[in-house]
Amino acid sequence: MILGVTGGIGSGKSAATDHLQQLGVTVVDADLCSRVVVQPGRPALQAIFSHFGERLKSADGSLDRAALRQLIFSDPEQKSWLEALLHPLIRNEIQTQLQNADGPYAVLSSPLLFETKQSELCDQVLVIDVDEATQRQRTLSRDGVSEKQVEAIMAAQLQRKKRLDKADYVIDNSGSLEQLHNALQQFHEALIPRDVS
Numbered sequence: 001m002i003l004g005v006t007g008g009i010g011s012g013k014s015a016a017t018d019h020l021q022q023l024g025v026t027v028v029d030a031d032l033c034s035r036v037v038v039q040p041g042r043p044a045l046q047a048i049f050s051h052f053g054e055r056l057k058s059a060d061g062s063l064d065r066a067a068l069r070q071l072i073f074s075d076p077e078q079k080s081w082l083e084a085l086l087h088p089l090i091r092n093e094i095q096t097q098l099q100n101a102d103g104p105y106a107v108l109s110s111p112l113l114f115e116t117k118q119s120e121l122c123d124q125v126l127v128i129d130v131d132e133a134t135q136r137q138r139t140l141s142r143d144g145v146s147e148k149q150v151e152a153i154m155a156a157q158l159q160r161k162k163r164l165d166k167a168d169y170v171i172d173n174s175g176s177l178e179q180l181h182n183a184l185q186q187f188h189e190a191l192i193p194r195d196v197s
Contacts, residue, residue, distance in 0.1 A: 001104070001105040001106075001123045001124070001191075002098060002105065002106055002107075002108055002121060002122045002123050003105050003106070003107050003108070003122060003123065003124055003125070003126055003191070004107075004108045004110065004113045004118065004119050004121070004122035004124070004125040004126070005017055005020070005107050005108070005109045005110075005113075005125075005126045005127075005128065006109075006110055006111060006112075006113035006114065006119075006125065006126075006127055006128070006163065007111070007127055007128035007129060007130075007163075007173075008111075008129075008130075008132070008135050008154060008157050008160060008163065009111065009135055009139050009150070009153050009154060009157065010130065010134065010135035010136065010137070010138035010139035010142070010150075011128045011129060011130050011135060011173060012128050012130065012138075012173040012180060013109060013111065013128045014109075015173075015177060015180060016126075016128045016171065016173070016180060016184055017029065017107055017109040019180070019181050019184050020107055020184060020188065023184075023185070023188050024103065025103060025105065025106065025107055025188070026101035026102065026103055026106045026107065027106075027107045027109055028094055028097040028098050028101065028106060028107065028108050028109065029109045029110075030090060030094060030108065030109060030110035030111070030112070030113075030116075030118060031109075031110075031111065033090050033093040033094050033097065034086060034090050035065075036093050037086060037089040037090055037093055038063050038086070039062070040060075040061045040062055044085060044086060044089055045062075045063055047085055048063065048068070048082070048085070051081065052068070052071065052078075055067065056068050056071075068082075070149075073149065073152040073153070073156070074152075079156075083116075087116055090116075091116075091118065091121075094108060094110075094118065094121065095121065098121065104191070104192050104193060105191055105192075108121060108122055111157065112156075112157065113125065114158050114162075114163065114166055115156075115157065115158055119166070124168040124169065125166065125167050125168050125169070126167065126168065126169040126170070126171065126187070127163055127164060127166075127167035127169070127170045127171075128171055128173050128180075129160070129163075129164060129170050129171065129172055129173065130172070130173050130174050131160075131174065132154070132160060134174060135150075135154065136150055136154075139153075169187065171183045171184065171187065
């Protein structure tokens with residue numbers, strides 16, 4: 001079974017998937033897959049440099065992701081171009097990694113699970129949820145980005161209510177890390193088939 005795990009920025013999705021990984025679950029991270037497809041030597045990286053220019057090239061020849069993020073969040077047309085290039089490649093990488101996963105279930109962790117239709121690869125979806133004020137506060141203190149950038153990222157993600165409406169399961173992460181871990185432990189145990197021998 002493939003379980004999609006998503007949540008808005010600052011919701012604690014990464015903390016949740018890190019814990020599931022500690023419980024022995026294979027986690028395929030869409031963000032990491034998006035980094036794989038733009039590694040030096042990959043065709044996508046050359047296409048990005050050809051389109052946007054060398055200003056996005058770091059000293060070591062890799063992609064300056066922060067500069068790219070700033071560029072595309074201020075220009076919807078360029079964002080669309082980039083998504084058209086990368087989304088199919090990311091999807092292929094995700095599928096390859098999921099096919100190689102073992103265990104009773106695997107997790108596809110993605111901040112844009114519904115927006116990119118990656119949810120179609122999943123049997124069920126778990127949303128890690130906090131209210132929007134908590135999202136803003138956590139992201140500002142964690143990422144060192146501007147409030148404007150946080151708002152742009154939140155605007156690019158599915159509205160909280162719509163995300164919750166599409167979820168099969170929801171875990172509220174407005175409490176402590178320990179509370180999140182306890183909730184995930186119970187959830188994990190409920191998903192694993194019991195040995196009835």
